[in-house]
Amino acid sequence: MKKTITILVSFMSLILGSVLLAGCTNNSENFTERDYHASNKAVTSVKLDVRDRQIKVVPSVDQQIHIAYSESDQEYYKIAVSAQHTLTMTSASNKKWTDYIGLKTAAKSRKIVLQVPNKLLTTLKITTNNSNLKLAPLTVKRNxxxxxxNGNLTFDKLNAGKAIKLQAKNGNITGSVLGSYDDYAITTTIKKGNSNLPANKKGGVKKLIVANNNGNIDVELVKK
Incomplete structure (x- = not known):
């Protein structure tokens, strides 16, 4: 009986060791820096839906859309512009479950910098996890x-013609929205955290919807 248990333990240790080795090996994959440029496309909306990536949004230096990112043979992105002039960027991967065991992808390869022209986009939608999302002052026409x-959401002087929706979990929402208190109908949902916004404030021509679970909300309304 003891001999059988010993053989079984040795066998399981061998499997675990192989899995860990495979995970560490695959995490040493080579990432290449890339820059997507949408100057020749009529883009009115941008939608990013990625995983495990830190995102920074900054003003475009030439009124065009640029995306700086890194990808490998196993972790990459699908970037396309639809007939409705929406630029989408989504995470893609051909990894096996064993490839996720071990060290994470290097921090420098987990960053995305999005440059967008101020006041020209109709909508902007960004979703990420396990990292922070940060935006410089930005105005869009609608939403x-x-x-x-599992990350913080920070921003400065956000402005949209119709609605701003902010959502986080296991992180803080901190920043400023352009406009006065009377400009917005505000809806706030908070769990396991503190908020400086009212739960429900009616009136206003614009909507400000903020939700957080296990984090704080600190959003200021500021004038130009």
Whole structure:
């Protein structure tokens, strides 16, 4: 009986060791820096839906859309522009479950920098997890929607013609929205955290919808 148990333990140790080795080996994959440029496409909306990536949104230096990112043979992105002029960027992977065991992808390869022209986009929607989402001052014509999980959401002087939607889980929502208190109908949902916004404030021509679970909400309304 003891001999059988010993053989079984040795066998399981061998399997576990092989799995860990495979995970560590695959995490040493080579990432290549890339820059997507949408100057020749009529883009009115941008939608990013990625995983495990830190995202930074900054003003475009030439009024065109640029995306700086890194990808490998196993972790890459699908980027396309639809007939409706929406640029989408989504995570793609051909990894096996064993490839996720071991060290994470290097921090420098888990960053995305999005440059967008101020005041020209109709909508902007960004979703990420396990990292932070940060935006410089930005104005869009209709809607802004931002979501992060296991990371912080920070921004400065966000402005949208119709609605701003902010969502986080296991992180803080901190920043400023352009406009006065009377400009917005505000809806706030908070769990396991503190908020400086009212739960429900009616009136206003624009909507501000903020939700957080296990984190704080600190959003200021500021004038230009």
């Amino acid at each position: 802004i929607s931002l979501s992060t999980q």
